[in-house]
């Protein structure tokens with residue numbers, strides 16, 4: 001079996017070598033010719049899997065994307081061609097939620113505005129939005145949720161319409177898929193009209209897809225002096241982003257919100273299990289076999305540790321300002337994709353074992369730290 005895998009996908013050889021020969025490709029520059037005689041294609045989010053890419057795919061029987069988002073894949077085409085498909089739902093949901101928590105704590109410190117007592121809006125309450133809501137509630141934050149689809153399905157009673165939510169919150173975080181048309185379209189969900197109506201002092205976080213916010217309209221608004229705290233991980237037209245917007249963003253990063261070691265590796269593992277199912281073999285390999293021990297494994301809290309110290313613990317594991325600095329220092333020389341490829345190791349909160357009193361550990365456990373005795 002011939003397996004073609006994105007060069008930025010970790011652990012492919014470890015998981016897939018038993019199935020056949022693994023060859024790597026450059027995600028943005030895969031040519032139709034490279035798919036001749038290939039059985040399995042494993043992508044990340046930058047490869048557009050469409051009819052022109054598959055024009056010479058004479059043997060392809062499985063396509064997998066080790067990502068949550070599937071807007072780069074023509075899934076209808078795969079179905080029509082009888083090619084099995086799998087994505088990796090939820091694989092990096094924890095990583096994205098931790099990115100948002102890190103950003104909110106950093107802003108809270110810099111703006112001298114405690115997080116506890118703030119109202120945060122979450123737009124899109126799927127795997128990431130739900131995970132984030134749980135963590136925020138553990139921090140005594142009021143959470144407003146907006147997800148009209150789940151509401152219509154009877155799965156979210158407390159849905160708040162987007163325009164009302166934007167008026168009521170201190171910060172809003174977007175976790176919707178990119179939907180280009182239809183009643184629930186998210187392309188330019190934040191269009192010029194909605195952006196212009198935002199209240200001063202609002203924090204706007206986007207770690208979903210860049211196209212959810214009209215970037216040019218946002219730039220124009222910021223150039224006119226709008227008072228918004230912007231946290232942007234995703235951009236329209238990646239990798240050729242609107243660089244003049246960077247001057248107006250508090251924390252900017254190169255579409256890495258989901259890029260913990262665990263998040264990326266889980267994506268690969270989920271595709272491994274999908275292929276095992278397809279081939280009717282038992283998948284016996286596990287993430288724990290491959291992930292390295294983190295640099296800091298445990299910490300003990302003193303009785304003086306209070307809620308205010310939670311931010312320090314969060315930033316010990318991941319501080320979004322590290323990634324903001326990397327982008328600002330290096331984008332011009334290295335370029336967007338190279339910064340993504342060489343992203344420094346980031347681990348999830350669960351890799352830190354925290355020892356302390358029962359009361360201290362309660363909210364830390366809900367934030368995702370390892371508090372097991």
Ligand SMILES: NC(=O)c1ccc[n+]([C@@H]2O[C@H](COP(=O)([O-])OP(=O)(O)OC[C@H]3O[C@@H](n4cnc5c(N)ncnc54)[C@H](O)[C@@H]3O)[C@@H](O)[C@H]2O)c1
Nearest residue numbers: 068069124125126127128147149175176177207208257258
């Ligand atoms: N920045 C990153 O690194 C990164 C990482 C992972 C995922 N993502 C993006 O985040 C998106 C969400 O991920 P998820 O795992 O939570 O997906 P999910 O499918 O579990 O949840 C998405 C939710 O959004 C809701 N939704 C759809 N249209 C909506 C609308 N118009 N308004 C409000 N809600 C709407 C859906 O009903 C669903 O509940 C992914 O599709 C992907 O594009 C980005």
Ligand SMILES: O=C(O)[C@H](O)[C@H](O)COP(=O)(O)O
Nearest residue numbers: 044045046067068069092258
């Ligand atoms: O949808 C996703 O899962 C994320 O956007 C994903 O983490 C993007 O990262 P990439 O696949 O481009 O490395």
